[in-house]
Amino acid sequence: MNFVRGRVLGREFILPFTAVYHLNLRCNSQCSWCSREEDMRLHHSGGVDITKVETILRAVRRLTPSLYIAGGEPTLEANVSEVLKLARNLGFWPIVLNTNGTLLDRRPEVVQLADRIIVSLHADTPAKQAAILRVNPALGQKVFDNLLWAARTTGRVAVNCVLTQDNIEDAHGVLAFCLAHNIPFAVVPAVVGYQPAIATASPDRIEAYRQFVGKVMEAKSQWPRAVVGTMSYLQKVQSLDGFDCRPSGIITISPEGKIVNPCSFKYREVPQTIGVANGHESIEVQLRRQLDFSATHTKCPGGNCLKMCYVGPAMALETPAQSIREFLS
Numbered sequence: 001m002n003f004v005r006g007r008v009l010g011r012e013f014i015l016p017f018t019a020v021y022h023l024n025l026r027c028n029s030q031c032s033w034c035s036r037e038e039d040m041r042l043h044h045s046g047g048v049d050i051t052k053v054e055t056i057l058r059a060v061r062r063l064t065p066s067l068y069i070a071g072g073e074p075t076l077e078a079n080v081s082e083v084l085k086l087a088r089n090l091g092f093w094p095i096v097l098n099t100n101g102t103l104l105d106r107r108p109e110v111v112q113l114a115d116r117i118i119v120s121l122h123a124d125t126p127a128k129q130a131a132i133l134r135v136n137p138a139l140g141q142k143v144f145d146n147l148l149w150a151a152r153t154t155g156r157v158a159v160n161c162v163l164t165q166d167n168i169e170d171a172h173g174v175l176a177f178c179l180a181h182n183i184p185f186a187v188v189p190a191v192v193g194y195q196p197a198i199a200t201a202s203p204d205r206i207e208a209y210r211q212f213v214g215k216v217m218e219a220k221s222q223w224p225r226a227v228v229g230t231m232s233y234l235q236k237v238q239s240l241d242g243f244d245c246r247p248s249g250i251i252t253i254s255p256e257g258k259i260v261n262p263c264s265f266k267y268r269e270v271p272q273t274i275g276v277a278n279g280h281e282s283i284e285v286q287l288r289r290q291l292d293f294s295a296t297h298t299k300c301p302g303g304n305c306l307k308m309c310y311v312g313p314a315m316a317l318e319t320p321a322q323s324i325r326e327f328l329s
């Protein structure tokens with residue numbers, strides 16, 4: 001249906017195929033490029049009680065079965081396991097949890113309860129990882145210990161590496177580490193101000209970046225399952241080219257159930273909060289009230305986020321046959 005809406009009819013908005021639920025807006029780290037920094041600074045909120053989470057997730061489940069739990073740092077919340085169990089009982093699949101990995105040893109059950117745990121890893125030594133997270137070195141070591149433990153325990157773990165001009169050399173080490181331990185590797189350029197930060201770096205840093213992404217593509221051709229995302233995604237990441245982004249494909253929900261504007265850069269006229277997942281009125285009805293589903297797609301005016309969750313679906317609409325082939329390979 002989204003294929004017809006997006007590709008055949010050339011519409012701007014598609015219905016969400018996945019939901020990101022921010023379990024909280026607080027964190028034990030301070031990555032300098034954190035995409036949630038402003039939210040966390042302004043709201044700094046913990047999670048909400050499980051009854052409220054249930055109301056929110058029931059409303060979300062009526063829209064999509066695919067759930068991505070992030071934050072802030074979700075493992076800071078004492079009820080994170082209860083939330084995962086609840087999501088399972090409500091029939092969500094897949095349930096993915098994204099974490100900085102520092103606290104997984106304190107919440108070991110989380111690893112069993114999610115279909116996939118994505119651990120953020122941006123450097124190849126505990127000391128450098130700690131420096132990026134701006135935490136003490138012992139926590140940097142925890143990330144590595146917890147990641148290896150989780151990978152051994154379930155095998156349902158992947159790594160997400162955020163690339164800036166400062167960690168390209170480390171990223172080579174992260175890729176090698178993942179290949180050595182059979183942990184799928186994902187890469188995304190750090191997005192700052194709706195642009196990949198690397199795009200404004202010096203030519204030699206951009207070249208080093210491109211060479212690294214080239215190496216990731218080689219790994220993907222040799223071992224398709226070792227690298228997350230399609231080859232067309234990696235090509236876009238390497239070239240830093242724009243793409244036909246349709247941000248409404250991903251719905252973002254705040255800890256208290258607010259439905260967030262899919263992209264406040266492109267949809268400036270749309271309020272920051274476009275509704276609330278409280279079960280009184282369906283999310284789809286609220287989306288249709290705020291977003292004109294008959295509007296024709298327009299190019300993003302300058303932004304070029306290159307996040308996998310935006311590029312992947314865009315490429316699937318642009319080159320469906322290639323994407324299906326890659327998905328099945």
Ligand SMILES: C[S@@+](CC[C@H](N)C(=O)[O-])C[C@H]1O[C@@H](n2cnc3c(N)ncnc32)[C@H](O)[C@@H]1O
Nearest residue numbers: 033034035071072073098099100120160190191
């Ligand atoms: C906001 S974090 C929340 C989950 C958890 N605190 C973590 O860091 O994994 C979600 C994901 O976005 C990534 N991320 C954060 N800021 C980013 C940025 N500016 N550009 C690209 N990815 C970013 C993180 O590395 C992480 O994989």
Ligand code: SF4
Nearest residue numbers: 027029031034072100
């Ligand atoms: S660990 Fe995650 S939420 Fe925390 S500062 Fe880093 S990217 Fe942001």
Ligand code: SF4
Nearest residue numbers: 245263300303304305
């Ligand atoms: S590429 Fe443009 S439309 Fe898409 S999320 Fe980024 S700023 Fe928004």
